[in-house]
Structures are given as C-alpha cells and as structure tokens.
Amino acid sequence: MVKPATLSETDPGAGLAVRLRGVTKVYDSGVVALGPLDFDVRKGEFVSLLGPSGCGKSTALRLIAGLNAPTSGTVGVSHGAGEVRSGRSIGFVFQEPTLMPWSSVRENVRLPLKLAHVPAAEANARIDGALAQVGLSEFAEAFPRELSGGMKMRVSLARALVTDPDILLMDEPFAALDEITRFRLNNDLLSLWQNLRKTVIFVTHSVFESVYLSQRVIVMTARPGRMGAEIRIVAEPRGEDFRTSADYAGYCRKVSRALAPSQPGRRGS
C-alpha cells in the first residue's frame, strides 16, 4: 500500500516544522491532483491552506501526514525530540469526527496511546489532560452518538492532542458545523494554539476562518493545486474584537481577491 515513512526522508531544516519541495500527486486514474507545490511552515506557526474544492489541499495534508506518498518531490517533517514513532509527533483532525462509535469518549481519546503501548497510568493522566483542554472532562464516559456535532469534533481534537504532537494537521475540521458552534471552536482552537504553541496546518475553504485563525494564509490555485498567493495576517491579540475590526475586513478582502483568479470559471480568461 502506501509507504508510511515519508515523514523522515528529509529533515526540513532548523526552525522548520514542514518543508515541501516540488511535491506533486498524480492519482492512479491519471488525474493530476497537486503541484508542483513548495512551501515551508515554521515551528509553532499557524498556517491555513485555502483554495477551491478539488484543488488538492486535503491531498497536501495527507502527504504531510504520510498517509499517502507523493508522486514526486520531497515532504520533510521535523520529528519531536526523542520521539521514535513517526505518528506521535503528528496529530490529524479529519473533516468528520471519525470516532469509533463502539467506544466511549475516553476510549476514543485513548486510541493513539493504546496503539503506541503507553502504560495505562500515564495514558489515563494524558487522556484526562486532553479532555480538559477541549472542555469535555464531564463527558469522558459518554458514547459518540450521545454528543452533538461540535462535541464530537472536540473529542477528535482531544484525540489529536493526547500524544502531545508537535504538528497538528486539520482537514476542514469545522466545515460541517453550524456557524455559532464553528465560531466557538475557532476561539477554543486559537486559545489552545496560544497556550501550546504547536505548529498548525489548517485546511479550509472559508476565507473568514483562515483570516481569523492563521498567521499566514496560503491560497492555492484550482487543480492541480499550486501556491497562488501567500498572505501574512498580523493581528495581536486575536479574538472576537479582531473578528469585527476593520483590519479583519481588509485581510478578508485581500484573501478573497487572491482567491478569485483561481476560481475554475475564470481560469481561461
């Protein structure tokens, strides 16, 4: 199948968490999904990948995670100090909560630790910590079907955080949620990021979400996805005030303009 060890092939270099060089992905069907794509992500940086649907942004994320191998090019991902298992330095949050319906919240969050044979006592402490971080301590024994969509997404986030990964990869995690829940989870994610300072690569198709959350927005072109534009978002502090500020509106306009040429309808003109 897919070789899972693309992670360590190249060291991305000092201060970098992820480095993509000339990465392309061609599917068996012959469809060129991606690239060539080049970008770097610094350690502790929050970067959004934004682009029209089908531009390969999810594919890029799967390549970084090592879930798929690139057709050509190199994907370099830094390892956490002393971490032996490649998976443990990466946390992945899918668009769907992707929980095991037969397990309680606690057992779902335990999964990465169980697979890595972490001793029970240490695992329990870490699970409690991760559930507290996402505000689900009281729901540890609940089953996924008993939770709302937003809560399921929090479980998914807790599961990604429980291994204390250096890099958090998020594939349109809040796209299926209603706007009110999404805003709340956006804020929670921001405060998590500000506390933990993990590297976050966040795939989204929402201009507003990308501007609100990230330090840098990478706008991708329509398929095959390439880097279209790169916009830095400078705003401290982030929060609800930023969401209603003129700066925010300005950034959204800038990102929207960068996105416009990549719309499939206008590609030929």
Added chain:
Amino acid sequence: MNSLQAPPLSAEQATPDSRTARLIRILLPIAVLAAGVAIWELVVRINNIPPYVLPGPGAVFGTLVADWPILSQSLLTTLMTTLEGFLAAAIGGVALALLFNQSKWLEYSLFPYAVILQVTPVIAIAPLLLIYLPQQTAVIVCAWIVGFFPVLSNTTLGLNSVDRNLAGLFQLYGASRMQTLRYLKLPSALPFILGGLRIAGGLSLIGAVVAEIAAGSAGAGSGLAYRIAESGYRLNIPRMFAALLLLSAAGIVIYGLLALTSHLALRRWHESALGKEN
C-alpha cells in the same frame, strides 16, 4: 454522564399511544394463534376426522405430554447437533473471513468453492456425507455447510466496511496488523457478524433436520427429525405434530437468543439497536 443518559431514558417512557400500539403488536399474533387452534379443533370435531389423518390440537398436546420422555430426549439430541453445527459455522465462517481479509490470494482461491458449497442443496449432499462420514459427524457437517456461508459473507462485508478515515488514523499512529484487526476491523464488523450468526442459527437447525431425515431410515439417530420420519412410517400422526411443534419452538428460541445477544452487544452504539426516537 447522568445528563447524557437522560434522552434515551425519557424515550423509554412510552406515551400512552405507543404503549397501546406495543400491546396490540403482542396481542394480535396471540389472537391469531388462538383463532387458528380453535378452527383446527372445530374442523377436526365437526368432520369427525380420525387422529391418524389429522389429530386435533388437544390430541397433539396430549401426545406432547405423554411422549415427553422420548421427545425431550430427541429434542436434546437435535439441539446438541444444531449447537455443534452452529459453533462450527460461527468459528469456521469468521475464521475463514479473517483469513480472506488478510490474504487476497487465499480469498480468490477459495471463495468460489464456498459459494458452490452454499448453492448446492444440502439435501442432495447429505446422503453422500452419510456414506463417507460417521453419522454423528455427517449430521454436524450438514449443519455447518448450511450455516457457515452467511457468517462468512457477512463477516467479509463487515471487515471491508471500515471507515476510511479511521483506517488512515490507525496507519498514522503506526498500528500493527493485529492492532488494526482487533481495535478497528473486528468492532466495525461486529454488527455484520451478529447478523450472519442470526441467520446461521436457524440454518443450522435446518441442516441438522435435513441430515437426520436423510440418515433416518438407515441410521440409529434419535433426533426430532428422526422421530418425525419414524412416526410417519408408523402413522403416529399426533407424535409427528408434537415433534414438529418442538422443532418450531426450538427454532424460535434459537432466533430469539441470537437476536437478544445481538441487541445486548450493540445497544450502546449501533443504529440497528437504537430506538427510533434517537
């Protein structure tokens, strides 16, 4: 936790309307049964039908009580055969599906023969098995042949129905083959496996009965199906009915037990075991 369990609990507290509906669902079949028995008795009495042609329900019940020592012994024999056949079908079906899941080569090589075994009527295979195998073994093999295929095909379907993203997650965290099987594939397949077992339970009984009848005149079997065949030769029609009644009851109990097992195993998470209210 308590607040979370509230919705399912409140859903249990049925409204008067749905309680009436449930009562009707239980009472209607019972009423049909009573009416059927009454008509049966009436037809026998009015037409003065002799018991060696059609015994009335009273005569059948009387025989059931009177012949209980023989019939219960036969019931036990048939149930043991069914159980052994069912266990063989369950273990064999799941094991074969797991092997197929691990190795495509094995699946391609053997699956067609599993299908052939399934589509060839067991009633035609049974006499052959009785020639080559000791009778007790032949009967169990018959029960196994009819029972294992639904388990195999359902388990295979279940093992292939794993959520793609969950599988990706296991890959990301470097799960071993065994871990993926134990923590992902088997739990995912469980509802399918239980569905297969539910079918296999009834089929194992049929397999046992078919084999007993095939062995009937030749063998020294003493199962319920053998009693039916034997009573037929002796024109002991009431005992035929009594034995048939016991076979039906055994089938119903087997199905009920397997359905209950399935419900208990899945009730906390699977759609099939959740009430419509959720």
